[in-house]
Amino acid sequence: MKTTHTLLFIAACCISIQTFAAEKLSVPELLDRYAENQDKMKSLIARTESVWIPSAESTTEQQLKQNRSKSIVEFRYEDTGKDFKAYFCRTPLKLESDGTWVEENASRLTKLLWRDKRYYQYYKGPRLAVSNLYVTADAEYAGKELIDIAYDGVGPFRGVLCGDRERIDSILRQSGSLSVRPDLDQVGSVKCYVVDAVSVHGTYMIWLDPEHGYGIAKAIVRKGPEDLRWGRPRSNNTNSFDNSTNVMQNVRFESVNGIWFPMEYERLSKREYEDRTQSSRTYYKVTYLDVNPDHNGLGSFSLDGLDIQEGTRIRIADAPQKPPRIEHTWQEGKKFVVDEWDGRIQYVPKDWSIRVGVGRELPAFEGIDLDITAENTRDKALLLCFFNMNQRPSRNCVQQLSTRAKELMAKDVVVVAVQASKIDGIVLNEWVEKNSIPFAVGMVQGDEEKTRFTWGVRSLPWLISTDKKHIVRAEGFGIEELDEKLKKTEAAPAKQAAPTNNPDPPKSFLNVKEILAGWESTYRSVKTMRVSYSYRVVDYKPPNNDPNWPAPVMYERSERVEDGKRYHMRYSTAEDGFDRPESLKEYAFDGKTSRGYLGSEKSGTIKLGLTGSAVEQLNRFKDFTLTKLLEVPDYFKEKYPNGVTMFDELFGLLKSTKNIRPYLETVAGEPCHVVEITYIRGQQSEPEKDIFWIAQDKGMCLMKYQRYENNKMTRENEVEQIAMADMDGTAIWYPVKIRRHEESEYNGNITEELIVKQFIPNVKVDENTFRFDFPTGTDVYDIASRKSYTWQKGMKFILDEWNNNICYVPKDWSILVGIGKPLPTFEGIKLNLPPEQTNNRPILLCFFDMNQRPSRNCMKQLSEKVQELKAKDVVVVAVHASKVDDSVLNEWVKKNNIPFPVGMIQDDEEKTRFSWGVRSLHWLILTDKKHIVRVEGFSINELDEKITALKEK
Numbered sequence: 001m002k003t004t005h006t007l008l009f010i011a012a013c014c015i016s017i018q019t020f021a022a023e024k025l026s027v028p029e030l031l032d033r034y035a036e037n038q039d040k041m042k043s044l045i046a047r048t049e050s051v052w053i054p055s056a057e058s059t060t061e062q063q064l065k066q067n068r069s070k071s072i073v074e075f076r077y078e079d080t081g082k083d084f085k086a087y088f089c090r091t092p093l094k095l096e097s098d099g100t101w102v103e104e105n106a107s108r109l110t111k112l113l114w115r116d117k118r119y120y121q122y123y124k125g126p127r128l129a130v131s132n133l134y135v136t137a138d139a140e141y142a143g144k145e146l147i148d149i150a151y152d153g154v155g156p157f158r159g160v161l162c163g164d165r166e167r168i169d170s171i172l173r174q175s176g177s178l179s180v181r182p183d184l185d186q187v188g189s190v191k192c193y194v195v196d197a198v199s200v201h202g203t204y205m206i207w208l209d210p211e212h213g214y215g216i217a218k219a220i221v222r223k224g225p226e227d228l229r230w231g232r233p234r235s236n237n238t239n240s241f242d243n244s245t246n247v248m249q250n251v252r253f254e255s256v257n258g259i260w261f262p263m264e265y266e267r268l269s270k271r272e273y274e275d276r277t278q279s280s281r282t283y284y285k286v287t288y289l290d291v292n293p294d295h296n297g298l299g300s301f302s303l304d305g306l307d308i309q310e311g312t313r314i315r316i317a318d319a320p321q322k323p324p325r326i327e328h329t330w331q332e333g334k335k336f337v338v339d340e341w342d343g344r345i346q347y348v349p350k351d352w353s354i355r356v357g358v359g360r361e362l363p364a365f366e367g368i369d370l371d372i373t374a375e376n377t378r379d380k381a382l383l384l385c386f387f388n389m390n391q392r393p394s395r396n397c398v399q400q401l402s403t404r405a406k407e408l409m410a411k412d413v414v415v416v417a418v419q420a421s422k423i424d425g426i427v428l429n430e431w432v433e434k435n436s437i438p439f440a441v442g443m444v445q446g447d448e449e450k451t452r453f454t455w456g457v458r459s460l461p462w463l464i465s466t467d468k469k470h471i472v473r474a475e476g477f478g479i480e481e482l483d484e485k486l487k488k489t490e491a492a493p494a495k496q497a498a499p500t501n502n503p504d505p506p507k508s509f510l511n512v513k514e515i516l517a518g519w520e521s522t523y524r525s526v527k528t529m530r531v532s533y534s535y536r537v538v539d540y541k542p543p544n545n546d547p548n549w550p551a552p553v554m555y556e557r558s559e560r561v562e563d564g565k566r567y568h569m570r571y572s573t574a575e576d577g578f579d580r581p582e583s584l585k586e587y588a589f590d591g592k593t594s595r596g597y598l599g600s601e602k603s604g605t606i607k608l609g610l611t612g613s614a615v616e617q618l619n620r621f622k623d624f625t626l627t628k629l630l631e632v633p634d635y636f637k638e639k640y641p642n643g644v645t646m647f648d649e650l651f652g653l654l655k656s657t658k659n660i661r662p663y664l665e666t667v668a669g670e671p672c673h674v675v676e677i678t679y680i681r682g683q684q685s686e687p688e689k690d691i692f693w694i695a696q697d698k699g700m701c702l703m704k705y706q707r708y709e710n711n712k713m714t715r716e717n718e719v720e721q722i723a724m725a726d727m728d729g730t731a732i733w734y735p736v737k738i739r740r741h742e743e744s745e746y747n748g749n750i751t752e753e754l755i756v757k758q759f760i761p762n763v764k765v766d767e768n769t770f771r772f773d774f775p776t777g778t779d780v781y782d783i784a785s786r787k788s789y790t791w792q793k794g795m796k797f798i799l800d801e802w803n804n805n806i807c808y809v810p811k812d813w814s815i816l817v818g819i820g821k822p823l824p825t826f827e828g829i830k831l832n833l834p835p836e837q838t839n840n841r842p843i844l845l846c847f848f849d850m851n852q853r854p855s856r857n858c859m860k861q862l863s864e865k866v867q868e869l870k871a872k873d874v875v876v877v878a879v880h881a882s883k884v885d886d887s888v889l890n891e892w893v894k895k896n897n898i899p900f901p902v903g904m905i906q907d908d909e910e911k912t913r914f915s916w917g918v919r920s921l922h923w924l925i926l927t928d929k930k931h932i933v934r935v936e937g938f939s940i941n942e943l944d945e946k947i948t949a950l951k952e953k
Helices: 002-020 027-038 061-067 168-173 392-403 405-410 425-434 448-454 479-489 512-523 620-624 646-653 853-871 886-895 909-915 940-952
Strands: 043-054 069-079 084-095 101-103 109-115 118-124 132-136 177-180 185-187 190-199 202-209 215-223 243-256 259-272 277-291 313-317 325-329 334-338 345-349 381-387 413-419 440-444 462-466 472-475 528-541 555-563 566-572 585-589 593-598 603-608 656-660 665-667 670-679 688-695 701-709 712-727 730-744 748-761 779-782 787-790 795-800 805-810 843-848 875-880 902-905 923-927 933-936
Touching: 027 168, 027 177, 027 190, 027 202, 027 215, 168 190, 168 202, 185 202, 190 215, 215 259, 313 345, 345 448, 381 392, 381 479, 392 405, 392 413, 392 479, 405 413, 425 440, 440 448, 462 479, 479 656, 479 670, 512 646, 512 656, 512 670, 512 730, 528 620, 555 620, 593 795, 603 805, 620 730, 620 748, 646 670, 665 688, 670 701, 701 730, 712 748, 779 805, 805 909, 843 853, 853 875, 853 940, 886 902, 902 909, 923 940, 933 940
Parallel strands: 132 313, 381 413, 413 440, 603 779, 843 875, 875 902
Antiparallel strands: 043 069, 043 277, 069 084, 084 101, 084 109, 109 118, 118 132, 177 190, 185 190, 190 202, 202 215, 215 243, 243 259, 259 277, 313 325, 334 345, 381 462, 462 472, 528 555, 528 748, 555 566, 566 585, 585 593, 593 603, 656 670, 665 670, 670 688, 688 701, 701 712, 712 730, 730 748, 779 787, 795 805, 843 923, 923 933
């Protein structure tokens, strides 16, 4: 029996050890495990309720009761990977005097719906006249961020914390400072991993619960004035708060279908304004949860589910930053359709649909009176023209087609024309006979508007071209593009060596997709560069030959290093400028501050953030080679967070038709594939065209580029000489000499030449690469503070990230103290503080000046709290921030009964205060037990709060 008890005890011990042994996980591993559970939340219906209570500190008990508010939220969500749908409805409640909750205003209600890449916002007002339905396909609103949804009721399901738009694991992975604490921290009954992060979104402390799918058991998010709020910079609105703290705690999890969900939690919120502080507490819980419901059967995302009143005004916004148009009212039996041709949202009857598009089979001529048989069109391409004989552009188009009818017939192309509006048949026949139209002409017989919508006719005339299988290959093009479009109806050439006069042609003939992939694999691999070039205007004619028109810069020389947005450049507009300091200009941005120098004035500037003129921002090498980065719409930012090159945009992003010529052409002795790209921007009637000559044997180097607008060439870049550079062991070709010609009625005609003297891709850089010292004696102006400095040798500018001030200090100065940094040694400070007194104990350090009243008051209050702080194991230390006589300081300490160690700066006072980050007096610094600074620069009134927060860490 004794043996049995022993075995049971040993077994119990083994179980205990296994249960509480913490698995050592890195931050990426923790976030992966969090994401694994979060990614399972693909489909659900949830109803939640949240009760908001203002802080009791600033309200009476009666006000506290009256000011409480409650919300009921219904949230439906489905993410298939390819598409997502969501529905959100929030019902605000108010507390009656008898203690019951009732709807705040039953006559007002807002419902939100996301589906089919569109966003619907329905507001039902007290009267039909003020009700409206807002519809947009703008990705900012229609995207997965669900930016219009309130946090409480939805945020916890989506893994989004209050004040953010992105999921927390995404924010953490992008953080500049990210770590997991070595020890687990108890939250409730579970020991949790604690992740600390500092990012552009704020400062985060996240407790991840390993027993509940690594869900968030607790979170503290602090945001300052410079941090992003809801994914955007702080508003300049006077009502915008300076600092905020949100705490998520007391989380209760439940497992549903193998997924851990936060079913209840409490959120503490604090907002600090210039003149006040607002605090509140929110209690949140899930009252209904259905995981993986039958959304189709329930009609979860049906427009009918919005219960829109008949006659409600409809406001449609087709594109970002465009004002919505009001042109419809809600009617039963209608629907919204996005026309993929131009992105416009159409509101049409439910039985309407666009049936014609590139890659789709031509539909039957239903509702069109047309004398043509299947035998007439079998194994022949079709060219269909919708026109209106009463409109001159339509008549011109049909007449031009008539002159080419025999030529087209010889190419097995059947031409057909359709009068797009009903007129008297006799009148149409007379016009056809009078103009000797040699091909079949029909007329719309049914609903004209519906027929034109079905056939995708956006304007007249409208041309549609098919191949011999009657698959649409092009539509909406001009008559002058006909030859080019007809090439698309021919069978694609086999992948083989292309015809060329060059004796050593490329090994195979590529398609557009292969060309783009080859170009991207080389040129998108360039992360940093050093480039030196000279630029010259060869010829210039101002608009209308206006002699008073300002002339462009005729010459410039530039040396430039780039790494993303960071850059450092030397620049001159004089041909011998690099040999004469007075002609030089120098600019740099190191990721935090911008600086500039004008040699002609021997003056400089420095400013926080990225700034500068077009000259500073422009890299002509990138401009000429189409590798300059462009901003992208929000729906592309996940894939292209840093933007895309112009080359990428034209090849891969724009809705366009792409054609590759079936033969090679030579540019500067290099055989090139020639790619033609045609597209229409917005509401343009005429398409734009870009043509690229790309040398496959030279790493897809762009040799020539032409741009056409309104059928006129407006730009041409042509390389005259190329060279090879080494990029991490791979060859990359670049232009040594390139010319560009541009024609514009607004800017005139200009011919430019760029000669590249040096190009080093992926050059090694460090933080000093993007800084420079000003020449001695330079007057440097700090734009933010409006201070001027005379630059001296041995000095530098340094950014104080506490207050975003730029400091001008000796080069050997640095700020050693900051949040997250270990406390430095007390070098240069006379202080009797043996290490055993502070070992494994937090330190509260106060810099003060006994001759200043605020400092004396702070020391007095610390003296009164010293026993309380000692009980919390906090060591208090004070340092007199200026040198005084030792006896005077000791006498003051004794007279005021200061019960903790007091030291004094012995060395350079200003340098020591700068090193310790002391911006004013008094100055408090609080560390944790490992003497890592956790908070600084706070007031004595905040001390209890800071120590409490320290213990929570």
